Amino acid sequence: MQNKSIKRVVIAGGGTAGWMAAAALSKLIGKQLDIALVESDDIPTVGVGEATIPTILTINRLLQIPEPEFLQATQGTFKLGIEFENWRKQGHRYIHSFGDTGQGCWAAGFHHFWLKGMERGISSDYGEYCPELKAAEQSKFAIQSQKKLNYAYHLDAGLYGRFLRKIAEQHGVRRIEGKISDVQCNTDDGYIQSLRLESGQVVEGDLFIDCTGFRALLIEQALESGFDDWSHWLPCDSALAVQTESVGEAVPYTRSIARCSGWQWRIPLQHRVGNGFVYSSKYLSDDKAEQILLDNVEGAPITKPRPIKFRTGQRKQYWNKNCIALGLSSGFIEPLESTSIHLIQNGIMWLLLMFPFQGITKSVVNEYNEKLRREADCIRDFIILHYHVTERDDTDFWNYCREMSIPDSLQHRIDLFRETGRVFKPQDDVFAENSWVQVMMGQGITPEQYHPIVDMMSDVELKSFLQTIENNAKSLVSQLPSHADFVAHYCKAVG
């Protein structure tokens, strides 16, 4: 590997990945570095990526971003989870909320208690025990000092990029405008030396961060790092994105509506709604997809539907030589659970923890790649779960998804839950036990058993236990203002 100390960092690309990396590196370790970001006004960003998961609060906290200011600048709203419509079967719906449902004990999660209650006829719907889910259903929200809800944000992708850019430039990042035409590598070891721009300018660096989106100019086109293709498990390869006017008040959750050969998203912001349709081009033509999308948006379109083609999978090496891929250049898992921005953030966090000030070593590169691969594998399995465990048999697409073979790791988790109700979260999985339980039950898996420790509680005790949790959730939610009122008071955007 290369024992040269790292001082000059060059970030190629200025989408969410590029500017998030620039903001975090400059704010947190920038005093020791010279950071430049190259982007081209002639190459647009992907322009989507507007729903997040709660881990975004961590990076905002690290960057010391005041929340109201952030939400005003990005026309942001709050997100308590995702509503899945028509996924298990047409007409069925469930919410995957970010909250904890009920309360378990050291040996068994709450769902074991709930399952026994179902057997005895004393349990209400699983969601009745989760304040976040109830608040989402009733379109309520507040940030309280006690019993704080677990939440994330919806935000305008373009405005988010600009917001991050401001932070990065305040902390000394130099923006270089121009189109990268060539990546120049050292003939001895293949390490990247510099980027040549169409203008002839040469940008030299010690460490390069590839944020060039699906083009993957450095990590793939120059370094040929390879790609694990997951499209046999996740057959969607196309999307159409369209923005519409808001109709009614913004709800505090993302909507994911399954359609004949894919699914549609609705992301409510303060000033508009982000909509899109993710589908498989093998089962649906682009024209038909556009028609389905436009037939199913609520407000008047304010942009033309924009096609995006993608390939699902991950780069074989996220970090190769002196290049690290972040964002779409590192791979892509479709946005069903809004995980891409989280993966960017995760890549940045690990880079900060392992930053090779003294030189790049094989052990650091291997550790970084392992960590990122393991987390992406867990997310991949979680997304496949939604498609595979379904009763839908109305189209070839759903028949394929239901019948396809799935990764052994996912099959094991499904079998374990179905047979015993157990869910064990691998360390690298961003989704907690309750996320898996909500989606597995939402998609139609009912465990055959509950944990026997639940039998230590008599039926009378169990009834009272369940009732108390349900009442607490109800009471908490009844005191919340509407989401719209909270946004209006806390973080209303101007314009």
Ligand SMILES: Cc1cc2nc3c(=O)[nH]c(=O)nc-3n(C[C@H](O)[C@H](O)[C@H](O)COP(=O)(O)OP(=O)(O)OC[C@H]3O[C@@H](n4cnc5c(N)ncnc54)[C@H](O)[C@@H]3O)c2cc1C
């Ligand atoms: C359909 C869809 C929906 C999505 N929804 C979500 C979601 O809800 N939540 C979520 O977390 N994520 C979502 N994502 C993912 C999210 O959009 C991306 O992870 C995020 O926007 C980061 O993109 P990026 O910065 O890697 O790439 P891009 O936004 O494509 O930016 C690439 C940058 O590289 C620059 N560039 C490229 N080539 C050159 C060149 N030759 N010279 C100079 N500059 C160059 C461009 O100018 C641009 O600045 C979605 C993605 C898709 C496709």
